[in-house]
Amino acid sequence: MIGHIKITNEEFMLISRLVYQKFGIKLSEKKRALVVNRLHKVLYLGKFHSFTEYYNYVIQEPSGRALLTLVDQISTNHTYFFREKDHFDYFTTEALPRITEILHKKNKKDLRIWCAGCSSGEEPYTLAMIISNYFSDTHLKINIGILATDISISALDKAKxxxxxxxxxxxIPPVYRQRHFRPLSNGSWEVKQSLREMVLFRRLNLIRPDYPFKGLFQAVFCRNVMIYFDQTTQQALVERFHRYTEPGGYLFIGHSESIDRSSGLYKYVQPSIYQRI
Ligand SMILES: C[S@@+](CC[C@H](N)C(=O)[O-])C[C@H]1O[C@@H](n2cnc3c(N)ncnc32)[C@H](O)[C@@H]1O
Known part of the structure; x- marks a missing residue:
């Protein structure tokens, strides 16, 4: 019976080491029950008889799909619209006016925002609503581009x-809901095309040593993602964010997260908001 397959200490160690090496996610002993629960279904569907058999399959499977299925099960995708709302307030009242001014001075029209670890899309769509609302009140012609990336295929499918x-x-404030969503006959709501056009969803592993981006971003949102990484991984990630952010651009992280203020890479603005030096 698949439901009764137990995980040995060694099997848990092998799986957690693999998840750490490939995706930076730390699976502490506290996560053991969760890992086992979530992987039982994968073992059942793949007709594996033990975690060792499953592990050996994952590390040998050439396309990398098995690894992605593994991280899909392990990752925590919890998110919601307007999460940590004060970030969006700051973004609207302080960051966007400053970014717009800089764009104007440089005679540029491209606003580029990166939502790193976007889960099922609530965060980038919140940003799209806010940015669209901000510019609808001005006469500026700005090309809004929000890149939203995640490692989880199932989260990205929902987002798309x-x-x-x-x-x-x-x-979501009713006026935004009215403007950017349309009700479906089954009671759900669908993001309107005008909002979708602002967001590009892509799969990207943040642990990569570099990213395939041509230009720089004026703001990076990476909220409630680094919490799953250890300090070394977090620091390396912040260095990479720095590389892909315009000078003076912003980094928003989760309220329970922090970055090393002595690194000389970012200036502290207020809790969980930083500005690139
Ligand atoms: C808790 S969600 C945060 C969603 C959103 N940023 C928010 O604050 O509501 C964390 C997301 O990070 C993603 N993630 C974890 N490790 C990752 C990695 N190595 N590369 C890319 N995304 C990763 C997970 O798949 C998950 O969707």
């Missing part, structure tokens, strides 16, 4: 579908 049950929309 852009369909959410009604209760997931409760944090």
């Amino acid at each position: 579908a852009g369909i959410y049950p009604a209760d997931r929309l409760s944090q």
Whole structure:
């Protein structure tokens, strides 16, 4: 019976080491029950008889799909619209006016924002609503480009579908909901095309040593992602964010996260908001 397959200490260690090496995610002993619960279904569907058999399959499977299925099961995708709302308030009242001014001075029209670890899309769509609203009040012609990346295929599929049950929309101000969503006959709501066009979803492993981006971003949102990484991984990630952010651009991290302020890479603005030096 698959449901009764136990994981040995060594098997848990092998799987957690693999997840750490490939995706930076730390699986502490506390996560053991969760890992086992989530992987039982994968073992069942793949007709594996033990975690060792499953592990050997994952490390040998040439396409990398098995690894992605593994991280899909392990990663925590919890998110919601307007999460940590004060970030969006700061972004609207302080960051966007400054970014717009710089764009204007440089005679540029491309606003580029990166949402790193976007999960099922609520965060980038929140940004798209806010940015669209901000520029609809001005006469500026700005090309809005939000790159939204994640490692989880299932989260990205949900994000691209852009369909959410009604209760997931409760944090969205009614005027935004009216403007950017349309109700479906089954009670869910769908993101309108005009909003979708602002967001590009891509799969990207943040642990890569570099990223395939041509230009720099004026702001990076990487919120509630680094919490799953250890300090070494976090520091390396922040260095990479620095490389892909315009001078004076912003880094938003989760409220429970922090970065090393002595690195000389970012200036502290307020809790969980930093500005690139
Ligand atoms: C808790 S969600 C955060 C979602 C959103 N940023 C928010 O604050 O609501 C964390 C996301 O990080 C993603 N993630 C974890 N490790 C990753 C990695 N190595 N590369 C890219 N994304 C990763 C997970 O798949 C998950 O969707």
